[in-house]
Amino acid sequence: MTEPMLDVRNLTVAYPSHQGYTEALRRVSFRLGRGKLGIVGESGSGKSTAGRAIMRLLPPKARITADRMQFGEIDLLTASEKRMRSIRGGQIAMILQDPRYALNPLKTVLSQIIEACRIHKVGTRAEARDRAMAMLEDVHIRDPRRVAGLYPHELSGGMGQRVMIAMMLVPSPRLVIADEPTSALDVTVRGQILDILDERVEAQGAGLIFISHDLPLVGAYCDDVLVMYGGQIMERLAARDLGAAQHPYTVALNDSLPPLDRRVAVLQVPEYDSAWLQEDQP
Amino acid sequence: MSAPELEIEGLSVSFGQGTQRIQAVQEASFVVERGASYGIIGESGSGKSTILRAVAGLNEDYSGSVRIDGQEAPRPRDKRFYKRVQMVFQDPYGSLHPRRMIRATLLEPLRIFGFDNADRRIRQVLEDVGLATHFAYRYPHQLSGGQRQRVAIARALLLEPEILLLDEPTSALDVSVQAGVLNLLDALRRDRCLTYVLVSHDLRVVAHMCSRVAVMTQGRIVEELSADALREQRSHDDYTRQLIAASRGRTPLDAVNGEGAARSDPRKDAVHAK
Ligand SMILES: Nc1ncnc2c1ncn2[C@@H]1O[C@H](COP(=O)(O)OP(=O)(O)OP(=O)(O)O)[C@@H](O)[C@H]1O
Ligand SMILES: Nc1ncnc2c1ncn2[C@@H]1O[C@H](COP(=O)(O)OP(=O)(O)OP(=O)(O)O)[C@@H](O)[C@H]1O
Ligand SMILES: [Mg+2]
Ligand SMILES: [Mg+2]
Numbered sequence: 001m002t003e004p005m006l007d008v009r010n011l012t013v014a015y016p017s018h019q020g021y022t023e024a025l026r027r028v029s030f031r032l033g034r035g036k037l038g039i040v041g042e043s044g045s046g047k048s049t050a051g052r053a054i055m056r057l058l059p060p061k062a063r064i065t066a067d068r069m070q071f072g073e074i075d076l077l078t079a080s081e082k083r084m085r086s087i088r089g090g091q092i093a094m095i096l097q098d099p100r101y102a103l104n105p106l107k108t109v110l111s112q113i114i115e116a117c118r119i120h121k122v123g124t125r126a127e128a129r130d131r132a133m134a135m136l137e138d139v140h141i142r143d144p145r146r147v148a149g150l151y152p153h154e155l156s157g158g159m160g161q162r163v164m165i166a167m168m169l170v171p172s173p174r175l176v177i178a179d180e181p182t183s184a185l186d187v188t189v190r191g192q193i194l195d196i197l198d199e200r201v202e203a204q205g206a207g208l209i210f211i212s213h214d215l216p217l218v219g220a221y222c223d224d225v226l227v228m229y230g231g232q233i234m235e236r237l238a239a240r241d242l243g244a245a246q247h248p249y250t251v252a253l254n255d256s257l258p259p260l261d262r263r264v265a266v267l268q269v270p271e272y273d274s275a276w277l278q279e280d281q282p
Numbered sequence: 283m284s285a286p287e288l289e290i291e292g293l294s295v296s297f298g299q300g301t302q303r304i305q306a307v308q309e310a311s312f313v314v315e316r317g318a319s320y321g322i323i324g325e326s327g328s329g330k331s332t333i334l335r336a337v338a339g340l341n342e343d344y345s346g347s348v349r350i351d352g353q354e355a356p357r358p359r360d361k362r363f364y365k366r367v368q369m370v371f372q373d374p375y376g377s378l379h380p381r382r383m384i385r386a387t388l389l390e391p392l393r394i395f396g397f398d399n400a401d402r403r404i405r406q407v408l409e410d411v412g413l414a415t416h417f418a419y420r421y422p423h424q425l426s427g428g429q430r431q432r433v434a435i436a437r438a439l440l441l442e443p444e445i446l447l448l449d450e451p452t453s454a455l456d457v458s459v460q461a462g463v464l465n466l467l468d469a470l471r472r473d474r475c476l477t478y479v480l481v482s483h484d485l486r487v488v489a490h491m492c493s494r495v496a497v498m499t500q501g502r503i504v505e506e507l508s509a510d511a512l513r514e515q516r517s518h519d520d521y522t523r524q525l526i527a528a529s530r531g532r533t534p535l536d537a538v539n540g541e542g543a544a545r546s547d548p549r550k551d552a553v554h555a556k
Pocket of ligand 2: 150154155156157158159184185186297298304306325326328330331332333372
């Protein structure tokens with residue numbers, strides 16, 4: 001077995017709440033080598049929190065504990081803030097869930113991508129500009145010259161996602177955490193964007209954490225999947241087995257997908273079972 | 283046959299000047315009967331949100347006609363219009379005031395429109411979208427993406443509008459929560475005879491929720507078809523056919539028997555979870 005790129009053990013995150021602290025993640029452990037790890041699960045189950053914990057981007061008031069959070073040689077638990085700043089967007093990049101609001105509202109698309117190129121020392125200003133235009137074309141934006149001059153609020157939802165993806169891939173990160181990166185894309189463009197991410201994984205040996213609600217997509221695209229519920233990992237399985245999963249929560253997820261081949265009157269909503277959640281071990 | 287509730291005729295919207303000018307929507311026309319749900323699907327950047335924003339009056343700079351119950355919608359839209367028509371935005375983050383507690387965000391429209399029993403209504407609508415009451419005391423950044431999206435839906439439902447414009451309303455929801463929200467919307471439509479225009483990239487959602495569907499690419503509606511035709515892939519337009527075909531690809535089934543099998547090469551040691 002190869003050394004894992006990322007090794008997370010017993011990660012617990014709690015946010016301040018009216019009753020003291022509430023745990024959003026409880027004792028989550030996983031390892032990632034090269035390849036594509038999908039994370040699916042309930043809204044509010046802690047998927048984005050896990051991504052932000054790895055990036056150390058959680059709000060200062062959040063309480064984080066873990067036995068281990070290792071990225072290659074770097075111990076993410078103890079790395080200085082200065083070190084983290086160079087890692088973020090450099091070796092690890094995160095594509096955020098609300099891209100149009102993650103971009104700087106006062107700067108055009110072009111100047112933001114150029115800035116990203118400059119920070120990561122991609123050549124001269126002219127080279128950065130060419131690179132930026134090429135990247136907009138890569139992510140299949142129609143009429144990149146026009147879009148380059150737009151401000152974030154002038155982009156469509158799916159354009160915002162693609163601009164964000166283009167920016168995050170500038171420094172060739174070793175690990176990409178993509179939080180719902182394609183939720184605003186039509187299926188045709190989505191396929192093209194997934195191929196771009198795939199290329200990074202294949203050609204550069206990068207790791208990809210792919211957070212998504214789209215079960216059929218994760219099943220076909222990722223290598224492995226974590227299924228989350230209530231801040232815990234319900235099960236981990238090979239992605240292609242997602243459609244035939246055993247855990248009652250995963251089965252319920254599959255059952256509540258609207259069918260494409262026939263009309264049903266009412267969609268199935270799962271019955272949740274508190275027994276799925278593990279109590280703290282003594 | 284009931285009167286059309288919403289009629290869009292020759293709607294056009296453009297942005298920018300000179301070489302930067304873009305015709306974002308070109309002569310779009312469609313009719314939605316009262317109590318019906320109309321879907322819009324299509325390419326990213328093809329003008330779907332632009333249509334909804336023009337109908338909602340967020341962008342008054344359009345040409346063409348927007349009629350509700352046979353009456354041209356006033357420009358600017360008045361309070362009466364917003365009592366009848368509400369919109370759920372594509373980015374829940376952008377539509378919620380960042381420094382305002384969820385409760386205040388929900389209270390404001392209730393006050394403006396003079397609803398009684400505000401607290402009871404807020405509790406009820408949050409429960410309807412699957413959020414516990416304590417979420418009312420959070421700020422938007424303290425919610426997950428899907429929780430924010432449900433707050434945005436709750437806010438639109440609070441005013442009991444007749445027409446709901448829904449822009450990707452479940453894009454941030456997992457399928458189990460999505461099922462609950464779609465069931466709720468469907469039941470409300472039937473019980474209260476509401477009228478929906480729903481934009482989504484998810485063909486499953488559109489086929490489930492809508493009776494008729496418009497397909498857009500590059501600012502134009504290129505085809506209108508029934509949900510049945512969408513399911514059965516009966517389309518006359520090249521773009522639509524491409525879209526339907528693509529949405530049927532990349533499914534676990536394909537991965538087992540066909541194209542997908544070759545591309546998925548699961549590295550045995552890729553992931554180990556405990
Ligand atoms: N800053 C915060 N303060 C308090 N609670 C928070 C904060 N951020 C997130 N939470 C809560 O932590 C839980 C996990 O949130 P997270 O954003 O990780 O969920 P998620 O799995 O990404 O959900 P979604 O699919 O809806 O985006 C949620 O219940 C959320 O309300
Ligand atoms: N305020 C604006 N200024 C300039 N261009 C704009 C503005 N708003 C929208 N556009 C342009 O109009 C076109 C249509 O955008 P719209 O948001 O309607 O697309 P969409 O079909 O909703 O796409 P998506 O599915 O990606 O959300 C895009 O090219 C976009 O850049
Ligand atoms: Mg999230
Ligand atoms: Mg849109």
